[in-house]
Amino acid sequence: MTRSIWATFPFWLAYLLPPIIIMSVYNRGWWAVAPIVIIFGVLPVLDWLSGVAPVGREAPDLAFNNWFRLVTWLWVPIQLALITWLVRVVPFAHLTVPEMIAATVSVGATTGAIGMTFAHELIHRRHAYERLFGNILLASVTYPHFAIEHVKGHHRHVGTPRDPATARLGESVYRFLRRSVAGGLRSAWHIERVRLWEREIRVWSHHNVMLRYAAAEITIYAAVGLAGGWLALTMFAEQSIVAIVVLEIINYVEHYGLVRRRAKTSEYERVKPDHSWDSPNRISNWLLINLPRHSDHHLQAAKRFQSLELLPHAPRLPGGYGAMFWLALVPPLWFRVMNRRVAAVRTGVFVLMAAMLMTAALGAAADLPSVLISRQLSENEHINVGDVVRLSATAEGDVAQEFRVAGVYEPTPNPARLGAVIREVQLHLPDLLNLTRDPGMPAGSEYVQTINVALVDPNDALAFSRDVQARMPGAEAEPATGAAESTGPFIVLRRFHLAIAIVTIVASTVFLLALTIMLVDERRAAVGVLRLIGLPIRRILVQLFLEGVLIAAIGSIFGIVLSLVSEGLINRFFQWRYDTALIFVRVTPEVAAICVAIAVPLGVTATVVASWALLRRNGLRLARR
């Protein structure tokens, strides 16, 4: 899966929006606002329901999977086509003014949320052609200077007063919009001017990238005006404004209230995880290609989106980006929800520092070795960080030793211990050996059960384990990946679930066949008339076949969305029920692909079978004549 195209599956979600926009606009009426409802209404709700991703890396490292590049690259022609459609087709489609506004806002929301995010990913890349793709996307929404300001300004000054893209505590989104848009332009100009000055090049020359951007925008606007007239020009400008507003609201959410402290009089501390807000909600991450894993992005801007992780110490937004977007638009509510969290993050930093100092002082005084305890042990026995505990290797409690609790950790989820209250203590290995050593045994004769090895490239695990076994006869070495899957109970449970899936597919097939028979039968008279006016059977069959494909495809998408929602609900329920961080249900790209691969041909076959049974009959009989 690590190098398979299926791993990219969730990140193609954004590609559903352009066809939805086009279909909705052509359906006219209230349908025209459907994309806006989907983007700002349905997706945030699904985002909430779909649950959250775990901290850390979800899958094996995908950095070397080049298919992910395709996700961002292909968006460039799609966005250009969408904007071309908006300015070249929509003005001449005899739409009402509200319908045209809805189309413009829909396109703007898409180019803002998706286009800007994809552009953001591309402008961070090393290759010039990828940066060019990013610049094209930004130019198409009249915001090309973002490429300069974001990479050279925002990433350097984030969390400081010098960064126009960091929202301040108590600053409303509306005030931030004014400051950020104007400040971003000023900052980009300043950065470019400094660059030219350092190279001893005149500011007003063709070397000035900002001037080149301006020339490009003038050309684009002229082309749009010539192609579609004033109406097209207005719509293009409007979609750009919507896109910019959407982008800046996302900027507002990403860093609201988080600040970097001054380490010395003139320097700020380096960028850390707690200078950006993370959001683990799945739909947000899929739609915005992991942009909500923002802390990791700011720590390693060169990391491609598929490798970004949710960092354990990064502050979390209370919801996905969709929900936070709406919250930001209501400043009193936003302040009520977020200011407490900002305070907690800021206090947390100081408390952590104080705790570290105190621990250091106590440690120096008492010189006690430190241990970590599991959350469950901490909660059940009311043991807190800093407490001193006595540990012994025997039930009688002899040869006990004192330790200081340095922290509380969430145990690694273990399906084999489901339902058990995990009371665990983690010691440094020398401390554990000291505690358990038989006094009669000479030092150095201790043994351990397992040595865990982290490889530079996890793909080398199999070769490495073979190498270890060859060099150390008697030692068992095996790759961790796949070990859990190859364990007996998991194989059995997988078979069990597969058997249930087969029964479900059988029931679904029967259901589908009954439904298609009825739907086709309902059109008996219409089909009869079509036959009588001379349409060949093949032509009608093709039409029904295409209908079947469309219904099956839409049904599949709906099914996947439904499964994502139930995934979140089931995981939340079982995690609450068993007090564990274990993931019980996961809709992987592979599973989704299998479902689509089964459902679409099944739907199409059912349609064709039912249609063929109808089409074989005489046309007159079908028309009831």
Add this chain to the structure above:
Amino acid sequence: MNAMGFAWRSLVRQPARASLGVLGVAAVGALLFDMLLLSQGLVISMRGLLERTGFDVRVTATDAMPGSGPLIQNAFAHSQAIAKLPSVRSAIALRFAHAVVPNDTPRGLYTSFQGVAGTATHPWTILRGRDIGAGAEIVINENAAGQLHVEPGARLTLRAACADEEQALPPVEFTVAGIAQFPFDTPNGTTLATSLDRLADACGGNESGEADIIMVASQETAGPDAAVADVAALFPDLRVLSNAEEVNRFERGGFTYFRQISTVLTTVTLAFAVLLITVLLTVSINQRLGEIAALRALGFSRWRVVADVFCESVLIVGGGGLLSLPLGGMLAVGLDQILKRIPGIPAEVHFFVYQPSALQIHVLLLAATSVIAALYPIRIVASLPIAATLRDEVVG
């Protein structure tokens, strides 16, 4: 013609769709029935297995499963003391270890090795030969006998592998007294059993009298709860549980997964069944709006046409429900065979166990499904404007 007869006529008029509807409900119903069997199956099966051992109280050193936790010190003496309690009929001490028996393979046969001591009959059933006596005798299960090609009277040399023993133990020779069936044997598991003292000898003789568990049979007049209380009072540092408490512990632990998944799948299958029947009935009704309006115009009451629709739903669900029982039974056998391959599951434990309450709930749920599924089509029929529908039908 009454409503049921009318509904029957409506269904047989469209045999393909009616059959598909019934088949769909049968498939969904089979899954529903299986999930109901699964929800309590493992617990019932485990309870039955524990009761069949003849002991209803279990004493261990800690909460850990026997064989994976610390041993009970002086277990033999403890079991004798427990056996003298007024609420106790008998008590035995059991210790679990492993043994390697040389066979045709280079590694030998790795087996479970049990040692037992106490006043009661042993927790196994002799199939051939006789039970162990005072000497170096052993009983083995059928799998072990088959793989080692031995029968009662044969000599067997084994090397014990005991917990905490880091050094290789010397081989010990036993005489096979009999072939026995052990209640907790896994389908492919091999088990040997001897007396606690002989096992301690095979383990190097350092842990004589220690055991993993003391199994207690309570007096019928006193009951397990009284025995639990008496044993706990006698040995407050030991963990004492009745079979019922042990099953409850399983239920709260690993077994709960199956109950939870059966709940989830029951909900999903019911929702699916409701959706299936609602769609079938709604499409069917929509195709017959003119006919229903004509019936109303002829004098059929609103309640009568509603009853027709409801009876159609009942017939589809009833037919599917009936078919779902044999289908579900066969499916349960297949699924049980799959799940029983989980390592460590005793051969006599089943995941899908029939109980009358499962059938009752199945019938109740399907009845509720037929009612809920018929609600929307009933609403269409009940609120049908007669004149407008007839006019549309004629104009159409």
